[in-house]
Amino acid sequence: MPEPAWWQQRAIYQIYPRSFADSDGDGVGDLAGISARLDHLATLRIGAIWLSPIFTSPMADFGYDVADYCDVDPVFGTLADLDELVKQCHARDIKVVLDWVPNHSADQHPWFKESRSSRENPKRDWYTWRDAPNDWVSVFESCGPAWTYDETTGQYYLHSFMPEQPDLNWENPAVVAAMHDTLRFWLDRGVDGLRLDAIAKIAKDPLLRDQIGAPKRHDEDWESIHGFLRGIRKVIDEYDDRMIVGEVALQDLHRIVSYLESGDQLHMAHNFVFIDQDWGAEAYADCIADFERLAEETAWPAWFLANHDKPRPRSRFDHDGFGAQRQRAILVMLYALRGTPFIYQGEELGLPDARIPPERVVDVDGRDPERAPIPWTPGPGHGFTTGEPWLPFVEGSESLNAETQASDPDSTLHLTRRLAQLRDETPALVSGAQKPVDAGPDILAWTREDLLVAVNFSGRTVPLDVEGELVLSSVAGRKALSASLEPSEALIVRLTT
Ligand code: GLC
Numbered sequence: 001m002p003e004p005a006w007w008q009q010r011a012i013y014q015i016y017p018r019s020f021a022d023s024d025g026d027g028v029g030d031l032a033g034i035s036a037r038l039d040h041l042a043t044l045r046i047g048a049i050w051l052s053p054i055f056t057s058p059m060a061d062f063g064y065d066v067a068d069y070c071d072v073d074p075v076f077g078t079l080a081d082l083d084e085l086v087k088q089c090h091a092r093d094i095k096v097v098l099d100w101v102p103n104h105s106a107d108q109h110p111w112f113k114e115s116r117s118s119r120e121n122p123k124r125d126w127y128t129w130r131d132a133p134n135d136w137v138s139v140f141e142s143c144g145p146a147w148t149y150d151e152t153t154g155q156y157y158l159h160s161f162m163p164e165q166p167d168l169n170w171e172n173p174a175v176v177a178a179m180h181d182t183l184r185f186w187l188d189r190g191v192d193g194l195r196l197d198a199i200a201k202i203a204k205d206p207l208l209r210d211q212i213g214a215p216k217r218h219d220e221d222w223e224s225i226h227g228f229l230r231g232i233r234k235v236i237d238e239y240d241d242r243m244i245v246g247e248v249a250l251q252d253l254h255r256i257v258s259y260l261e262s263g264d265q266l267h268m269a270h271n272f273v274f275i276d277q278d279w280g281a282e283a284y285a286d287c288i289a290d291f292e293r294l295a296e297e298t299a300w301p302a303w304f305l306a307n308h309d310k311p312r313p314r315s316r317f318d319h320d321g322f323g324a325q326r327q328r329a330i331l332v333m334l335y336a337l338r339g340t341p342f343i344y345q346g347e348e349l350g351l352p353d354a355r356i357p358p359e360r361v362v363d364v365d366g367r368d369p370e371r372a373p374i375p376w377t378p379g380p381g382h383g384f385t386t387g388e389p390w391l392p393f394v395e396g397s398e399s400l401n402a403e404t405q406a407s408d409p410d411s412t413l414h415l416t417r418r419l420a421q422l423r424d425e426t427p428a429l430v431s432g433a434q435k436p437v438d439a440g441p442d443i444l445a446w447t448r449e450d451l452l453v454a455v456n457f458s459g460r461t462v463p464l465d466v467e468g469e470l471v472l473s474s475v476a477g478r479k480a481l482s483a484s485l486e487p488s489e490a491l492i493v494r495l496t497t
Pocket of ligand 1: 065161247
């Protein structure tokens with residue numbers, strides 16, 4: 001493998017800015033808050049931060065409804081705050097990846113305001129308008145149909161998500177050109193990469209045919225996607241050493257790999273087949289092997305088991321009470337697989353989902369629990385805010401907070417730091433060949449050159465027959481290799497040759 005790129009070496013850490021750190025006491029996290037917490041990120045040796053959207057937004061979908069692609073929402077700060085954050089990150093050798101939302105704007109975007117003003121408006125065709133809806137539905141179940149009737153002009157407009165998020169019409173070259181310019185705006189400012197939100201959605205059947213009875217999806221992942229991606233990549237390649245990672249929310253690995261393998265589309269794609277598996281050694285092994293078979297030579301994987309849209313692994317995989325141990329094992333797995341680990345803020349603290357009382361629910365799609373603010377310290381406000389936090393903290397924040405964990409060498413925070421350091425110091429974990437190993441039922445195991453990684457998916461002690469030297473275990477206090485793996489333990493062993 002050639003010298004790995006920056007986005008291949010270290011983990012990429014997702015920040016959900018509303019919930020990371022609040023510098024001004026309004027209960028919502030902001031850019032200055034992030035800048036003030038960079039020491040924490042430096043101890044994690046991350047390669048980059050990916051910021052969920054910080055653009056001007058009415059916040060119907062908390063930033064994923066963009067009213068100005070080239071400015072920062074006041075709740076997060078100013079463009080100057082963003083420039084400062086980029087500067088401070090670069091000074092610490094941390095890259096900055098922004099979340100770009102190409103499929104839809106906010107209904108408050110000036111483009112949509114124009115578009116909806118009359119059928120003759122020059123921007124009418126920047127969005128999709130029809131006299132009658134087809135049978136497409138919103139990704140958000142609670143939103144129902146993907147069409148909303150607009151009285152001003154007596155037509156329906158298309159929205160794959162909320163009605164407040166009208167879909168931009170990528171069939172219109174003027175839209176494509178305008179969106180490319182928004183990329184240049186951020187790349188010119190020194191941003192190192194972009195996460196492309198809901199990217200498969202930008203390519204739809206231009207004839208808008210009904211979904212019912214069709215053998216494939218008409219409302220996403222249309223063949224035109226590859227041309228759109230090549231256009232985006234060309235813009236990215238006008239600049240040195242930048243990266244794009246796509247939220248390719250598809251359940252077909254062939255399709256995901258087709259967004260990557262030609263070398264002139266995405267650099268990486270989040271693997272949604274992987275995150276949507278139930279917890280099980282065999283299912284995970286198959287998914288990893290499938291990706292490698294399809295793309296070992298042509299594509300670099302992006303592994304993730306948490307983000308701002310999914311229940312946190314600690315809660316999601318807690319069916320037998322081993323959720324906390326499993327989150328630790330997951331960290332070992334992510335850092336030791338061939339590919340880039342994507343870590344979602346709070347995963348390094350092993351946070352569970354928060355319990356949200358009905359009167360505090362704010363998200364349209366039930367995603368508040370994984371968006372609870374980060375507890376930095378014990379005590380009121382947990383160092384996150386001096387005001388009232390926009391969402392409640394997770395239970396157990398008194399002990400799960402970053403400060404308390406920093407003083408406990410057995411904490412999940414310290415495990416994550418050790419993993420990051422190990423990956424930094426061990427080229428085999430970055431660029432070493434990966435081979436699956438059959439280590440018995442309930443165990444997912446593979447080698448990276450002379451290292452063996454084994455993960456016990458069960459809540460029982462299972463036998464493990466290997467000889468070598470223990471490099472690291474997810475179980476606090478494990479000092480040496482034995483003939484078994486503890487419940488939900490993951491370990492890395494240097495094999496005796
Ligand atoms: C992506 C984002 C999600 C958002 C949706 C619409 O799936 O991750 O948070 O609601 O796109 O932009």
